[in-house]
Amino acid sequence: xxxxxxxxxxxxxxxxxxxxxxxxxxxxxxxxxxxxxxxxxxxxxxxxxxxxxxxxxxxxxxxxxxxxxxxxxxxxxxxxxxxxxxxxxxxxxxxxxxxxxxxxxxxxxxxxxxxxxxxxxxxxxxxxxxxxxxxxxxxxxxxxxxxxxxxxxxxxxxxxxxxxxxxxxxxxxxxxxxxxxxxxxxxxxxxxxxx
Amino acid sequence: xxxxxxxxxxxxxxxxxxxxxxxxxxxxxxxxxxxxxxxxxxxxxxxxxxxxxxxxxxxx
Numbered sequence: 731x732x733x734x735x736x737x738x739x740x741x742x743x744x745x746x747x748x749x750x751x752x753x754x755x756x757x758x759x760x761x762x763x764x765x766x767x768x769x770x771x772x773x774x775x776x777x778x779x780x781x782x783x784x785x786x787x788x789x790x791x792x793x794x795x796x797x798x799x800x801x802x803x804x805x806x807x808x809x810x811x812x813x814x815x816x817x818x819x820x821x822x823x824x825x826x827x828x829x830x831x832x833x834x835x836x837x838x839x840x841x842x843x844x845x846x847x848x849x850x851x852x853x854x855x856x857x858x859x860x861x862x863x864x865x866x867x868x869x870x871x872x873x874x875x876x877x878x879x880x881x882x883x884x885x886x887x888x889x890x891x892x893x894x895x896x897x898x899x900x901x902x903x904x905x906x907x908x909x910x911x912x913x914x915x916x917x918x919x920x921x922x923x924x925x
Numbered sequence: 926x927x928x929x930x931x932x933x934x935x936x937x938x939x940x941x942x943x944x945x946x947x948x949x950x951x952x953x954x955x956x957x958x959x960x961x962x963x964x965x966x967x968x969x970x971x972x973x974x975x976x977x978x979x980x981x982x983x984x985x
Binding site for chain 2: 749750752753756757759760763764767768771772775776778779780783784787790791794797798801804807808811814815817818888889890
């Protein structure tokens, strides 16, 4: 009986000692995790993520730089042709050039210009308005045969300066009893564009 | 509170700390680490239609 009690007491003491060891082990491990393992692992994971992000960013930068170089190459090709755009749609109204184009087309196609009216132009414009396309309107009253008018229209559209015939009225020049040779009375409005 | 209860409490704290550690690592591995680096500005797509130039060149 005494032996049994002694054995039980020893086992109880041993169990108590084991619990104490476990408690100290866990407590020490918690401290170890909080103050040593966690900061180190945290830094390692953050650096790995940063490296991955930087590699992705590097790829984006390289792609962007390649794109810019590509645009520069294209711009070099296009640069020599930019005067064409400037002539097609100048920054100023250039009414004299527009009228010269119309007169030239009329002269080369035997069109008699009876009247030419230039519409209003706003010469004072704000800088931001230059992003939009502006138009000058030129009203023309002319006399010609239909074939000549067709040739005139074709030549007008073949000119480099962009133009559009917005309104067109064709009537017989001498009224209802006019002959073939008297031709047609043509009234039209031509818009010339500028920036 | 006997030692067994203390042990359960310590194990509970230990598990909580492990969970906190794991969540902290997941956060570190997924959060943006490049806040101080400027983001790449994307260049707008620019295309030049060379047919326009060819067409204009043919006009007078």
